Amino acid sequence: METEKYKIQLQRWKELMQDRMNSKLNVVEWCKQNKVGKDAYYYWLKQIRIEAGVETDSKLNKQVISESNSFVEIQPVASSISVSAPRSRPSAIIRGNCFEIELFDDTSPSFIRKLIEVVRYA
Numbered sequence: 685m686e687t688e689k690y691k692i693q694l695q696r697w698k699e700l701m702q703d704r705m706n707s708k709l710n711v712v713e714w715c716k717q718n719k720v721g722k723d724a725y726y727y728w729l730k731q732i733r734i735e736a737g738v739e740t741d742s743k744l745n746k747q748v749i750s751e752s753n754s755f756v757e758i759q760p761v762a763s764s765i766s767v768s769a770p771r772s773r774p775s776a777i778i779r780g781n782c783f784e785i786e787l788f789d790d791t792s793p794s795f796i797r798k799l800i801e802v803v804r805y806a
Contacts, residue, residue, distance in 0.1 A: 693728075694728070694731060694732065694735060697728035697729075697731070697732060698732055700718075700720070700728075701728070701729060701732060704718075704725075711725060711726075772788070772789075774786035774787055774788055775787055775788055775789050775791075778799075778803060780803065785799065785803070
């Protein structure tokens with residue numbers, strides 16, 4: 685059973701999470717800047733995700749995994765180009781805190797859509 689204090693803290697952390705996303709800072713930088721412990725940040729992120737799953741579950745009256753906790757399977761694209769063969773320059777490069785993704789002209793739109801869904805929560 686959730687206490688009133690817990691509900692207030694949860695709402696406060698939802699606002700803090702939104703602030704962090706709007707700031708464009710990574711978690712470590714945002715936590716330092718706002719004097720928030722990284723462990724506390726991830727604890728409340730988990731609580732928010734759990735609540736989102738519970739809310740969805742009760743609304744639909746069936747078990748549903750929240751979008752932020754889901755996985756997207758990405759199938760490798762068959763290609764006639766060997767792995768060791770040099771490719772032309774990428775059409776686009778997507779960079780994140782811990783990754784870099786190169787997209788080429790022959791990349792399928794469905795693969796790009798799936799990739800964007802995955803990167804959105806990385």
